[in-house]
Amino acid sequence: MASKKNKRNPHDKRRLTKRRLKEWLCGYMFILPWIVGVCIFFVYAMVQSLRFSFSNIIFSNGITFNTLTNPWDNYAAVFMKEINFPVTLANFGLGLTLQLPIIIAFSLIIALLLNSKIRARSLFRMIFFLPVIIATGPVMQQLTAQGVSSVPMVSQNTLLSILQGLPEFIYQPINDLFSSLILILWNSGIQILIFLAGLQKVPSTLYEAAKIDGASGWESFWKITLPIMKPMILLNSVYTVVTLATGGDNEIIQLIYDVSYAATKGYSYGAAMSWIYTAVVALILLLVFLLLREKSDKHVKYETKRPDLKERRQDA
Amino acid sequence: MKKLVALIMALCMMASLCSFASAEATYNMPELNTTDPITITFMTWDDFELTRALADKFTEKYPNITIEIIETTTADVTGTLTNLAADNNMPDVFFWLDLDPLLANHLMMDITTYIENDEEAQTKLYPSLRNVGYVDGKRCFFMPGENLPAIIYLDKAVFDKLNVELPAQDWTWEQMLELIETMTDPSQGIWAYNYFMGPVTLGPIALTDNVTGEFGWDGESYNFGSGWVDMMEKQSEYARLGYQAIAGSEEYLAVVPDDMWPGESGHVAIQMDAYWTMNNIYTQTAALERGLQMVPYNAPIGEGVENGGQFSWLDMVSISKDCQHPREAYEVAKFLTWGKEGWLARAELYPTITRDVTNAETGDVTQEKIYRLPGSLPMIEDEEVAAAMAAIMPDLGYWNDWENFFNAIQNPVTFGGRTIPGFNTFITDFYHGSDYAGYTGIEAAINAGAIDPFDYTDKLDEAGRKYYDDAMAVFFSVYGEAE
Numbered sequence: 061m062a063s064k065k066n067k068r069n070p071h072d073k074r075r076l077t078k079r080r081l082k083e084w085l086c087g088y089m090f091i092l093p094w095i096v097g098v099c100i101f102f103v104y105a106m107v108q109s110l111r112f113s114f115s116n117i118i119f120s121n122g123i124t125f126n127t128l129t130n131p132w133d134n135y136a137a138v139f140m141k142e143i144n145f146p147v148t149l150a151n152f153g154l155g156l157t158l159q160l161p162i163i164i165a166f167s168l169i170i171a172l173l174l175n176s177k178i179r180a181r182s183l184f185r186m187i188f189f190l191p192v193i194i195a196t197g198p199v200m201q202q203l204t205a206q207g208v209s210s211v212p213m214v215s216q217n218t219l220l221s222i223l224q225g226l227p228e229f230i231y232q233p234i235n236d237l238f239s240s241l242i243l244i245l246w247n248s249g250i251q252i253l254i255f256l257a258g259l260q261k262v263p264s265t266l267y268e269a270a271k272i273d274g275a276s277g278w279e280s281f282w283k284i285t286l287p288i289m290k291p292m293i294l295l296n297s298v299y300t301v302v303t304l305a306t307g308g309d310n311e312i313i314q315l316i317y318d319v320s321y322a323a324t325k326g327y328s329y330g331a332a333m334s335w336i337y338t339a340v341v342a343l344i345l346l347l348v349f350l351l352l353r354e355k356s357d358k359h360v361k362y363e364t365k366r367p368d369l370k371e372r373r374q375d376a
Numbered sequence: 377m378k379k380l381v382a383l384i385m386a387l388c389m390m391a392s393l394c395s396f397a398s399a400e401a402t403y404n405m406p407e408l409n410t411t412d413p414i415t416i417t418f419m420t421w422d423d424f425e426l427t428r429a430l431a432d433k434f435t436e437k438y439p440n441i442t443i444e445i446i447e448t449t450t451a452d453v454t455g456t457l458t459n460l461a462a463d464n465n466m467p468d469v470f471f472w473l474d475l476d477p478l479l480a481n482h483l484m485m486d487i488t489t490y491i492e493n494d495e496e497a498q499t500k501l502y503p504s505l506r507n508v509g510y511v512d513g514k515r516c517f518f519m520p521g522e523n524l525p526a527i528i529y530l531d532k533a534v535f536d537k538l539n540v541e542l543p544a545q546d547w548t549w550e551q552m553l554e555l556i557e558t559m560t561d562p563s564q565g566i567w568a569y570n571y572f573m574g575p576v577t578l579g580p581i582a583l584t585d586n587v588t589g590e591f592g593w594d595g596e597s598y599n600f601g602s603g604w605v606d607m608m609e610k611q612s613e614y615a616r617l618g619y620q621a622i623a624g625s626e627e628y629l630a631v632v633p634d635d636m637w638p639g640e641s642g643h644v645a646i647q648m649d650a651y652w653t654m655n656n657i658y659t660q661t662a663a664l665e666r667g668l669q670m671v672p673y674n675a676p677i678g679e680g681v682e683n684g685g686q687f688s689w690l691d692m693v694s695i696s697k698d699c700q701h702p703r704e705a706y707e708v709a710k711f712l713t714w715g716k717e718g719w720l721a722r723a724e725l726y727p728t729i730t731r732d733v734t735n736a737e738t739g740d741v742t743q744e745k746i747y748r749l750p751g752s753l754p755m756i757e758d759e760e761v762a763a764a765m766a767a768i769m770p771d772l773g774y775w776n777d778w779e780n781f782f783n784a785i786q787n788p789v790t791f792g793g794r795t796i797p798g799f800n801t802f803i804t805d806f807y808h809g810s811d812y813a814g815y816t817g818i819e820a821a822i823n824a825g826a827i828d829p830f831d832y833t834d835k836l837d838e839a840g841r842k843y844y845d846d847a848m849a850v851f852f853s854v855y856g857e858a859e
Contacts, residue, residue, distance in 0.1 A: 118854070119461035120482040121698065144809045147816070315804075321454055322801040323476035323847040 112331035119327070134332035142319070145333065148311050149340060155236060156304055156344065159244055163300050164293060167248045171255030172285070189253060191246040247303070251296040258292035259285070294352040298345055305341045312337055405493040406703050410440055414701050416708045419446040419467035421453060422522065423746060425731050426722075427712065433721045434711045441704055443712075446470075457483065466696040468705045469712075471521050473691065474793055475511075476800055479851045484517040484694040486855075490706040491516045496716060500756040504588070504685055504787045505714075508795060509692070511851060513595070514858040521693030521713040522752045525674065525686060525785055526573055528552065529639070529647040529658065532669035532774050534559075534566055538645070542671060545780040549582045549678040552646070553610065559645040560619045565631035567621035569614065570638040571648035573687060576819070578648065579607030581685040581789045583678040588685070590792035590799070591840065598840040600833040603678075608822050608829045615823075642666050648675075650689060655749045659770065669774040674785040685789030692794055714755040723764035726750045757786060798847030799840075806839045 076084075088095075113134055116126040128134070138145060174185050226234075262285060270280050306313070316337065320330030420427055424447055431443035446467050448456050454474050460466050461483055478484050491497050491509070498506065501520070509518040535542055538561060543551050553575075559568040577590070583603030584592035592599030614620045621638035622628055632641045639647040640657055647653075647670070657663050658670040677684035693713050695705045711718040730743040748770065754761050762782050769778040792799030812821035818836070821827045 118481050119458045122464040123462045144805060318800070318804050321458075321474055321477040322804075323480045323797060323850045324801060324843075326480050327458070 109331045109334060112328050113335050114328075116326070116328050134329050135336065137325075137329060138333050138336055142333070144315060145312075145336075148315050149337070152305075152310070152312055153344070154230075156301065158234070159304060160297060160300055163244060163248050163251060164296055167251035167296060168255050168289070168293070170248070171252050171259055172281075174252065174256055175259040185256070189249045191249055251300060254296050254299070255289065255292055258289050262288050290352065291354050294349065294354070297348045297352055301341065301344055301348060305337075305344075401495075401498065403493045403495045403498070406489070408438070408703055408707055409701065410438060413440050413442070414704050415442045415444055416469060416701065416705050417444045417446055417467040418708060418712060419448055419453075419456075419470040420712075421447070421449050421471060423731075423751065425729055425746060426725060426751065429725050429729055430712050430718060430721055431708075434708060434718075437717070438704075438707070441708065443708055464698075466698055468696055468699040468701070469693060469709045470696065471691055471693050472518075474800060475518075475692075475795065475797060476793070476847060478517075478694065479511065479797055479847065480854060482697055482854045485697045485699060485702055486515045486517060487519070487695055487702070487706060488514075488516045490703065491519065494706075494710070496710075496756070500716065500758055501714060502755055502757060502786050502788060503683070504789055505690075505755055508588075508690075511797065512848070512858060515855075518692045518694040519709060519713065520690050520755050520788075521709075522691040523688055523714075523755045523788055524651045524690075524752050525688040525788055526578060527649055527651050527654065528673040528675060529649055529653070529670040530555075530673055531642070531645055531647070532671050533642065533667050534645040537564065538566065540645075543673075545673060545777060545784045547673065547676045549579070549676045549681075552676050556614060556619055556646060560617075562618070562627075565643050567628075567638065567644050568619040569646040569648065570621045570644045572639075572650060572653075573648060575607040575611045575614075575648075576604065578675050578687045579603045579610075581687050582675060583607075583681055583684065585682040585684070587683070587789055589789060589796045591836075593792060593796055593840075598837050600836040600840075604836075605829045605833060608819070612823050640666075640668070642668055651753065655747065655751070659748045659772070669772075671772075671775045672781060674781070677787070684787070686785060686787050688788035688790055690788055690790035690794060716756060716758050716761055719754050719756065719758075719761045720764055722750065723761070723768055727768050753782075753785070755788070796844060797851055798843035798845075801847070802840050802843035806843070807836070 111125070114128065114131040116128055116134075118124045118126065130136070170188055174181060174188065178184070266284050267280055270284060275283065304310070316330050316333050319325040319333060320327050322329075418427070418431070424445065427445055431445060435442060448471075450473060453470075453472060454477055457466070457470060457472060458477060458481065461481055466483065472478060487509070497519075505520045507516075508520060509516040511517050530542055532542060538559060540555075540559065543555070556568045560566065580592045580599070580603035581587050581590065583606075584594065584599050586594050588595050591604055592602045615622065618627065621641070621644050623635055623638055628638070629635060631643055632638075638644050639649060639653070640663060651672075654670070654672055658668060663670075675686040677686065693709050695702055695709060699705045711721075726747050726749075727745075729746050731746050732741050733744040734741050750765065750768065754765060762779075766778045766782060769776075792803070808817040808819070810816075810818070812818050812832075813826040815821035815824055815826055818827070818829070818832060822829050
């Protein structure tokens, strides 16, 4: 074995050099708090929730697990008995379909504006990120209660009269969208930040070259910016789906809460419903991934490829 | 012979009198431990300062019993309780909001022995509260903990403006509807009413004989045919005819451009609201400066209705199934919630109790009074308590008839989810969750004019009863049948 090790190519990138080990350790040290947090607060809870969903539990003198005749009973019951679940799930899907493109498009536009050379750019960046901090607390509840979530120019009654002819399942998500439009846009701070980070990595030489070739700003956006930003769009879409799926005002989360405390349903039933919902969200994420994935990494490679020693020497 | 018959009859009368005398209720309350040191944990969302002061008063009386307060909030209480139960660490006495999870998880102790042998509970609790905790009609598992009644506020300033006299405190439901139907005056920018809890919630309780819960629940079945149909139609009609002030509407914005909450705008004659609004808004300087003169009225009961109810946000209190000192826990629960001694202590504390307030800039700590009005209202008929409470109520200047107010507000009936097993599921799944002519929820369908509520009363009664039966089946499977 020792002789095999000695025969290894010293330029083999898989070889664990001291420097690589240091980088590796450094990287893991950065994400260690997250790993610890996930293991303690997330993995354990998930495993426990899975156990709950395959039994019938009672909280009395600790947790009492009662075995089910068929371990899938709770899952079957959710599909067979829960009349509100498919409807709420469909509403969520429809709402998501409407909200996701709006958030992504809005974030990208704002990021493009914030990336342009304007005065007080940092101030504007701060202003757009501020709601992310404000939105995490009672301030947001107060603002929502005072009606900041809807667009002031768009009267709910006017909207109602325009959409009145539509079936409720179409009308409701559109109405919800308009009534919480400001809130949706307000929650775009993180997405703007991610797009901004991506935009700053686009080499200016590409735009210069395009300009020399006679490309307009519009063409540059479609041919350079958007393709390079595609991985960021995927990342932001995933982030947005997860945020919308787990938000406090999500109707399915409320439904899961309600059934967990219902006498005839209970925690196990709620846990089963949670897992079905998790599967649906995972499916949506998969769909988003398949739609937006980067089939070729050519744009990213261009940026992340580290010039080798020979090239650097030549440059010098 | 006649003499003999007369003698026998006289003897019979004597015997029956004796039997009546012996039938007088006897109370054999188990003895309270007044020697061994005992700690009772008490979980509440009520003001900590008040609860602490009350707990100290209790310990003054029973020095061997210490009360440890566990703070929670109304938003967290159900989750906290189930978490504590999962951790096998339930508080001895606890406030709660939803009955169903307590039934399904066997969290409450059967306190029938204590409540039935407590003379005060049997004779002084408001009649509508005496049997409130009997889940299966035989066993009692909870008691009333806090009484926050629905209050109908009549703005005296608006009534004066329209030259309409205020009704008497013992007004009826029909009188209230008549006022709602006659007091809108668009030329003066006045709407007849606005509500937090509207006629649909309050009406079926006020218009059903012997009611014990929402939608005319009488302990065995709902009565959607009694009150609900009429009130659904009325509520919908009042909005359509413009009797209700609707914030954000064009008509309202024309009169109140800043879109202020209608109940505070000074443009509404009748605001159907809650007791706490008196403390939070109507006795505040801002409201008084705007000229609001809100007179509190009880939620009225329908004419000729026997034992009709008045809607109240009643919070309940239970003793944990695992409590090691249930007798002492019962005494603590009683003192800190509905008991006479506790209320006499509250009457002393409400006007004086303060809270430390730290100035954010200077860091100085000052004492601030917590209450302008008592935080909640009594739950017992007792002259001493009524007098003590009337004495601490503020003179509003434009009105000061608290004695009649208290006399008229003694039949509280609360949310179904607090007292009727399966109610919350029925409401979520069927009432608000099912499809009615293309609309989700029956109220949405009725308000849109898509269905006639009358056609649905039987279906709602049946469905409600089914949800109740299903929840009771769970209850019996967990707690067993009564012996």
